[in-house]
Amino acid sequence: MSYLLWQVVSEGASRHPTRAAVSWRDLVLSYAELDEASTRLAHSLAQAGIGPGARVGLYLPKSHKAVISMIAALKAGAAYVPIDPHAPASRAAYILRDCAVRVLVTTPELAAQLEPEIPALDALQTIYLTECSQTLSSPDSVSVRQWSELAAFPATPVESRTIESDPAYLLYTSGSTGRPKGVVLTHRNALTFVDWAVAAFRLEPDDRMSSHAPLHSDLSIFDVFGALRAGACVALVPEDISPFPGTLAEWIHRERITVWYSVPSALIRLSVHGRLERWTFDTLRAVLFAGEVFALKHLRQLMDQLPHAELYNLYGPTETNVCTYHRVTRPLGDISSLSIGRACENTEVFALDEGGAPIEAGQEGELFVRGPTVMAGYWGDQSKTEMALGRNPLQPAYSELAYRTGDIVRLEQDGTYTFLGRRDHMVKSRGYRIELGEVEHVLHAHDAVREAVVVATPDDEIGARLSAVVAAHEATTVSARALQAFCATRLPRHMVPETIVFRDALPLTSTGKADRIALTAMFANSLEHVGS
């Protein structure tokens, strides 16, 4: 019996073909329609040379076509690689090159953005445009196909030669050495999490689940595949509504969403600016959040606004899917931080102290995860993979891998965990992982920059705000605005420092490294006095 992610669609199509699977704007795709469209595209992909061991890039805004493309890539035996459509073309090109994407699905507008980079994408052979366009000029080695051609391909099942330990998708996250890294997740990784989620949150065919997180975020796996596994409908939040809290709140009400999942910062914007008092949201039975710490004052307010919804705090790096969860109790009580709870079924977490010994209740240590949801590795980076995915130190009898999260936690008396912080320079802003080193790497690439340190200041609404301290080369002049613009052509917007200040030299620690603690304190104490 195979255990493959696309089967959630084909099984749904045979059991309940007419039920709604995907809703986007005024369009509703049934399970049968989703199955058929993704099968036709899979045949077309197969004709374009896509099969097991290949990657299909998805560089497009969220829509029913994006979901069809995800399923089609999987049916063809490939892994899909979702790329932030708001990311600069240079970053998209890096990802496409890094994992040697052969086929790219994109829009004419984004293809035009990417055009100057295309000649350097050696592996790229075919571009599918989701809308008709004649304007793309691509090298002879790249063929361009239109979505409208898909109707000519058969709707008969594609022969599958994939096994459950093959990659299903690659999610790129910020990398400390200046480049994003591709987390490789298999069919088994995803389905183990999806099956747990369907049971844990009692997802049912009547559910209408929101898809708010972008497809390049691991939250989307719950939204899309959780809904499809349960026979439910996933309602994609249109990207033009998503930034507007009041309009988004109206959408949740109008779409009769039953299960919502997002990063806390999106919920906080809804709570603070969404004017939620206009509706009762009586269909909304569960609100899930993950990706960053939820500031308690905002959580309390949200709980008051949604008195009948169950709230869950989900925890887990992209590398492990969700690995612990906690149902928020009402009332919240006198707590200082929200628990990340205990391990999901079929997953184990444990924490070790600095000497590598398991911690006892009340102690702090680094969290490790083992089980079938843990990633296969980082694409094309054996050394990073080995650093993160080491031999489980608690299993000396045979070789078993455990993922080292880098997250410091405290084990509570009741066996639950509390997240305390990171052991490195990774921060979370708006739910996105940001390696400060990646931002510094980009700043250093600017000719005028001699030294640069990026620091994160905690923020109740978005998790963290980035600021940079820069020492410029003598006899050069560069403005903060110009440096921000430079960053914006190389980094997604959430990674561009909001504030950049200049110093003649950076404060150093006794070992000669930039003194991050002093610089962080400088911003925390005097952000309002520092011009940007």
Next chain:
Amino acid sequence: MTIKAQLSTFVQETLANGVRDLRIDEDTRLIEHGLIDSIGLMELMDFIEQETGIRVPDEEVHPGNFQTVANMEAMIERLRREP
């Protein structure tokens, strides 16, 4: 510089930075071009407040008021008249 010109420059330099061949005028459909995500919207609202002293109230924060520079200008003018 008028607020319209200031907004066009801000959108061009900050939100449309890196978008090839896109020249922002007052009727460019900013949301359809994918220029306004949640970070971009916050930056725009901060810019409007900094330049005009007007904090856009929550009920005015909807796509109709931010689709184009002309829409934003109309909103600002209206908020100026009826504070």
